[in-house]
Amino acid sequence: ERTGAAEAVYAAGKTPEQVVGALRALREAQPGRVALATRCDAACESAVRGAFGDAVLVEAGVCAVGDFPPAEVGPLAVVCAGTSDLPVAREAEFVARANGVEVRLVADVGVAGLHRLLDRVDRLREAACVVVVAGMDGALPSVVAGLVSAPVVAVPTSVGYGAAFGGLAPLLTMLNSCSPGVSVVNIDNGFGAAMAAVRILGVKPGL
Amino acid sequence: ERTGAAEAVYAAGKTPEQVVGALRALREAQPGRVALATRCDAACESAVRGAFGDAVLVEAGVCAVGDFPPAEVGPLAVVCAGTSDLPVAREAEFVARANGVEVRLVADVGVAGLHRLLDRVDRLREAACVVVVAGMDGALPSVVAGLVSAPVVAVPTSVGYGAAFGGLAPLLTMLNSCSPGVSVVNIDNGFGAAMAAVRILGVKPGL
Amino acid sequence: ERTGAAEAVYAAGKTPEQVVGALRALREAQPGRVALATRCDAACESAVRGAFGDAVLVEAGVCAVGDFPPAEVGPLAVVCAGTSDLPVAREAEFVARANGVEVRLVADVGVAGLHRLLDRVDRLREAACVVVVAGMDGALPSVVAGLVSAPVVAVPTSVGYGAAFGGLAPLLTMLNSCSPGVSVVNIDNGFGAAMAAVRILGVKPGL
Amino acid sequence: ERTGAAEAVYAAGKTPEQVVGALRALREAQPGRVALATRCDAACESAVRGAFGDAVLVEAGVCAVGDFPPAEVGPLAVVCAGTSDLPVAREAEFVARANGVEVRLVADVGVAGLHRLLDRVDRLREAACVVVVAGMDGALPSVVAGLVSAPVVAVPTSVGYGAAFGGLAPLLTMLNSCSPGVSVVNIDNGFGAAMAAVRILGVKPGL
Amino acid sequence: ERTGAAEAVYAAGKTPEQVVGALRALREAQPGRVALATRCDAACESAVRGAFGDAVLVEAGVCAVGDFPPAEVGPLAVVCAGTSDLPVAREAEFVARANGVEVRLVADVGVAGLHRLLDRVDRLREAACVVVVAGMDGALPSVVAGLVSAPVVAVPTSVGYGAAFGGLAPLLTMLNSCSPGVSVVNIDNGFGAAMAAVRILGVKPGL
Amino acid sequence: ERTGAAEAVYAAGKTPEQVVGALRALREAQPGRVALATRCDAACESAVRGAFGDAVLVEAGVCAVGDFPPAEVGPLAVVCAGTSDLPVAREAEFVARANGVEVRLVADVGVAGLHRLLDRVDRLREAACVVVVAGMDGALPSVVAGLVSAPVVAVPTSVGYGAAFGGLAPLLTMLNSCSPGVSVVNIDNGFGAAMAAVRILGVKPGL
Amino acid sequence: ERTGAAEAVYAAGKTPEQVVGALRALREAQPGRVALATRCDAACESAVRGAFGDAVLVEAGVCAVGDFPPAEVGPLAVVCAGTSDLPVAREAEFVARANGVEVRLVADVGVAGLHRLLDRVDRLREAACVVVVAGMDGALPSVVAGLVSAPVVAVPTSVGYGAAFGGLAPLLTMLNSCSPGVSVVNIDNGFGAAMAAVRILGVKPGL
Amino acid sequence: ERTGAAEAVYAAGKTPEQVVGALRALREAQPGRVALATRCDAACESAVRGAFGDAVLVEAGVCAVGDFPPAEVGPLAVVCAGTSDLPVAREAEFVARANGVEVRLVADVGVAGLHRLLDRVDRLREAACVVVVAGMDGALPSVVAGLVSAPVVAVPTSVGYGAAFGGLAPLLTMLNSCSPGVSVVNIDNGFGAAMAAVRILGVKPGL
Ligand SMILES: Nc1ncnc2c1ncn2[C@@H]1O[C@H](COP(=O)(O)O)[C@@H](O)[C@H]1O
Ligand SMILES: Nc1ncnc2c1ncn2[C@@H]1O[C@H](COP(=O)(O)O)[C@@H](O)[C@H]1O
Ligand SMILES: Nc1ncnc2c1ncn2[C@@H]1O[C@H](COP(=O)(O)O)[C@@H](O)[C@H]1O
Ligand SMILES: Nc1ncnc2c1ncn2[C@@H]1O[C@H](COP(=O)(O)O)[C@@H](O)[C@H]1O
Ligand SMILES: [Mg+2]
Ligand SMILES: [Mg+2]
Ligand SMILES: [Mg+2]
Ligand SMILES: [Mg+2]
Numbered sequence A, B, C, D, E, F, G, H: 001e002r003t004g005a006a007e008a009v010y011a012a013g014k015t016p017e018q019v020v021g022a023l024r025a026l027r028e029a030q031p032g033r034v035a036l037a038t039r040c041d042a043a044c045e046s047a048v049r050g051a052f053g054d055a056v057l058v059e060a061g062v063c064a065v066g067d068f069p070p071a072e073v074g075p076l077a078v079v080c081a082g083t084s085d086l087p088v089a090r091e092a093e094f095v096a097r098a099n100g101v102e103v104r105l106v107a108d109v110g111v112a113g114l115h116r117l118l119d120r121v122d123r124l125r126e127a128a129c130v131v132v133v134a135g136m137d138g139a140l141p142s143v144v145a146g147l148v149s150a151p152v153v154a155v156p157t158s159v160g161y162g163a164a165f166g167g168l169a170p171l172l173t174m175l176n177s178c179s180p181g182v183s184v185v186n187i188d189n190g191f192g193a194a195m196a197a198v199r200i201l202g203v204k205p206g207l
């Protein structure tokens, strides 16, 4: 068995019954581990609540079944510019929490108003890892990575229109970051960014 | 006749003879106006020098024939991160100068090292118009436009590789700038940015 | 504080409550400045009206809260070919008005019937700045910019089908305009074009 | 056998020997018909001249072997903005001539300077068919098709840079022309436009 | 006034009232000419019927107001493979008829079953012009253009899925046709193909 | 060990020494099996000849080291339109031969001249498997697959220009073939098509 | 008549009546052969059941009319990672069965958990042909093709989001497979993969 | 000052003199830190050697000036399939070493031959962080991330042709990895992957 991290079902395109079945299978195979379903709609969330009762926590379209491990690593900073990118940021936050990570959400910073970001630099520098969520121009990770030396995982979002092309614009921005050492996950993939952070925060780099 | 601005020949894909001929025709039609050829290679530059002698100035692949008008509008700030984007920035600078614009080149700022940019804010705020040249992530115009209230014309460059896709990445970044009021010209189009600035600096907006 | 321009909330993807909250925050921070919400749907518009009563004006999906400053700069010409591009043109017009710009809408010109455009040339030449809105082939800005010497801000729209690719076709047309000095904003971004015009009309270019 | 039109070899990517061989085969199969090779480089042209002597005419990268039929249909107008698009326009002109079409080249018109185009309207209206060649914004066919009622075949060219994407920009412009009845051929395909014109000028539309 | 062809309103994205108003304006300006509205939905069609009564004919989402001119040119063959591409083919057919063109619809041929196409060759060769409508691989125009010498106008459709990318696949196929002289209109643009055919069938190519 | 098929080195981007080394390693690991290097340039071919002497056969940029197995399966038909696509077709042919397949090259058919293809139908129907190589419109596989019931493996080529986009056009055509059961390999991938044919001709489908 | 394989109607975009009519026509033309309609929605399925009663079987959006031939070839393995890709896998399975192929569905393997795949290798190696269905990264066919020597037909699916771009990501992955001899069909094209397998399993490769 | 990591100059598009100058500036500003120049060609490498003598180490197009810090973190595994991706892997390896990271290069594994990869699993599991470099299908990171729980940074390469589209194919593959927690850097960006690893290996995640 590969890793102690939570296992996840991707609920989009599955029926509520399929999601419940998949969660049950994960719980049976590994009772001590949190089982997640991401991208749940209301019907799916309610089926999962019906099936698992008190054992389930729901946030940002993610259903988590099982007791969260105590937070022993972190802090992880999850950074975004504002309301529009919040659902993705909160998916990242919740999935990280379900894996025993302490998370700080920093949600009111954006490159168009640098002073708010600069006011938070000290707080950002306390983080052991930073997830930066941004749509439209996707410029935020480049700026943040210039300010901290921790690992920066960038998440482009599909927020925007026209030449944002469903998140392609911030995705390309982030892949081309002029701040060295930014790595990137799929558009809107808060889950994936959290799992990258979980891997990173589990590192024991001494030789 | 539309405008007093310099007229330009696009030299790429033309023979030196064709460029010289086109410049001659422009000079004859409007002797009092500067005639430009952009994207000249060495052979083209030398043919133009041969044809027009002292009347020609050459910089950044641009040949300018005729006396520059005195600088009466500006200052225009031309901003970029460093050496790689300089050729495009200097094309913009030179074309603006040929149109009677006073230009300040600010070439050592980049979003990965914010402090250098912040050190220049006062200088940037003195500009009547700002041209921002950036490749790779193209994040610089968003940050600059958050710091100044003057018009910001953004120029993506083809500097970069891989997912920069020849300048597509910074182009999309700039079109999706989260700082309101940034407008954008074609990739590597320093000439076009300068001409937009010339139009802007000619504005007399009183009712 | 950067600029005296109106601040805007991007309502798409936000709940009516979030939009009202954001507008309230803007008003509190800067009571003397108009607060805008763009891309509002009916539910959002009605929530904003409910919250701000007479202080709100609504047009083209934009809610504006606060007294408009008197029109002291302009005129800005907002040009488009006809009915299909009107919503974007009117977003530009309304946002510019909310920023104290006098606007003239010229909505019945198109390159397939040049004479209508040529009949308006004198009127266009009176404008201090021109916003040109066009979908499909996006050819209008090239033609207009050949006729006036004022700044031209081009707005591609998503009007069209097939190989218009949601506005990509006119976006590329405009970025490649053979008339020098055209700059471009995002597809359907009437708001952004207006904000660029506000920056431009605030220019004081004397040295 | 399908048509009396000239048959053509596409020389790009073939050796001079292969091109000569293909031309010979065409001549043998149909001695009374002109055989063409398009996209020839210098080596290819000289091999063709060596093989066919006086029977070959060469222009714009096209080698034509055999006597041209007398010009009995037309006139076909081939229109472009200037020097850069000329090679494609001349490929179209030469291929049309090789098929017995009378051609008028109108090479000094462009949408950025409408008056030159408007000065030529009467001449354009005399044409039985119009081929319009344009790069960059590709706006010319929309304007021309608004001025004439003859068939308009549009040819995008790869002239331009950056967001012209090798001719994609004018190709999309032309496919989305707001002037009804414009049809389009491949980028730089002067040959194809001429062959479309040959088909059109051979029409006998009486019932 | 440019041409005697029918004028058309593009109804998509307009209210029924706007469409009725635009048709009324066209009728008033040129009472002797058919006025068309394309891409009408049911509500639009019924508003047009309500406004113009017996003077309106409706087919394939096109409303035509006014008496059709007698069919004096043609025949135009409109060719497609089957049921899926029929709506676009019928848009082309109806628009051509509204312009006085005699049309033959050949709707049961496809390149996967060549014999059905070959059975119709004689009929196709009688046509003065051929419009070929095809989705998916878009291979039909190449094959048809190899069989007839008349002008071939190709219309890609958005029929298909996956790597058809909304009609991009057949569009590219047609632009790259290995049969010389095929020209292409926008995806699903039956209207545009008909208008190109109207231009073509109006040709009087004698010198 | 997976399969008895020849193993191949992809020589592009490798030094001649690296290619020779890789071939030697393959030969040592499996002396009874042919070792191939594809996409060899002249320097690479000569290094391989120098290293392996008589044991090497070279064709279409492929170096084959080792004795070919006797041809016991087939025939495989490799079909293309003409000279331009021949290098890819011959890569397929040679690789198939190196794997013990009997191959027939049918190189003079194209959809613009159907009769030549129809003349070969009987020959094509004798083939146990058909590889169809086509550039530009890529229409040939659809037509061939409508005529035979054997497996059809389609190979798009980068032959063409403009909107062929380096082979994208025929690739999309082939993926959207309206003839059921066509499968596709990468652009210019004659090697891959041959290997697919080798897998297919090794099938023993009895239950 | 080309082949004994089932003929199919593509139901998407057709009315239930059109689908029923097309199936009836297929049955009349070839009463002994199964007639299929793919991509049926509920209304279409119920119309087909209403029209053909007991003669119709329905699965995975496919309606099959007529008696299936006895399974005489195979086994075909249809492989996918899990629930999300199942609809496409079952379309392939059902269409293959309708053509007399014995099918084994292997639906619980994925490259993120290699051991489950490795546990099935023996079963996969028994298959005469393998169809591999995968979305997201599309990595499964490369791994499977490294483990078996049978023909591998890869089907990308539109499962995924963001940079999956509707199936483009796994499509490109599969076209670039580093395992030689993988061939690919359109995104979500379970039908096409099955028809390729039917062609392959009908092969009689002896000389 | 942000971080103790080496600073880098991007040499592509710079003259050797510019690169030497930039390295000198970095060394002067921070004498204790290694200064790097990436993407150096031969002329650039020799100018750097000339300027810095023994203080410079060169590998994989990277010039490193200054003493490397002792390796105190790691091991970092840099994994790729073979010779073609080696230059990128070695850029990553060398840059990591210049930052005090112990690196193990695992260069002979690929998904088409799983057993070689499985033979190395234990070695991979010893790594504190894994960089996976892959071109063509880019499937390797998905497989590796399923086998280890350490952070996985994926680097797509431009190795491949046709539908690899210069590295787009493996880039999309990696962004859509079905193994959770893979993050991605730009195409061919070995430097960026190393810098991400440097950030990761500097993590001190205890609360
Ligand atoms: N939001 C998500 N984005 C990307 N991958 C996900 C997401 N949620 C779950 N997954 C992954 O998708 C796979 C589950 O797929 P499935 O078996 O179809 O539910 C697992 O590898 C998960 O790690
Ligand atoms: N229609 C619009 N298009 C583009 N940007 C907008 C638009 N409306 C508002 N914005 C910008 O979006 C940002 C507000 O984002 P948010 O905080 O998510 O509401 C501000 O920078 C606005 O200037
Ligand atoms: N799901 C499918 N995907 C691709 N092609 C299909 C599909 N179903 C049927 N076809 C093909 O589409 C054609 C039928 O198209 P139509 O005549 O419009 O029903 C036939 O060539 C079928 O083989
Ligand atoms: N190979 C590379 N790929 C991406 N970025 C790089 C590379 N090498 C250096 N850089 C970054 O590029 C910037 C240097 O740009 P410049 O000042 O133009 O040399 C710095 O931010 C470096 O971290
Ligand atoms: Mg942002
Ligand atoms: Mg930059
Ligand atoms: Mg327009
Ligand atoms: Mg032009």
Ligand SMILES: [Mg+2]
Binding pocket: E081, E110, E134, E135, E136, E137, E138, E139, E140, F178
């Ligand atoms: Mg078709």
Ligand SMILES: [Mg+2]
Binding pocket: E178, F081, F110, F134, F135, F136, F137, F138, F139, F140
């Ligand atoms: Mg072909």
Ligand SMILES: [Mg+2]
Binding pocket: G081, G110, G134, G135, G136, G137, G138, G139, G140, H178
């Ligand atoms: Mg998968």
Ligand SMILES: [Mg+2]
Binding pocket: G178, H081, H110, H134, H135, H136, H137, H138, H139, H140
């Ligand atoms: Mg690989």
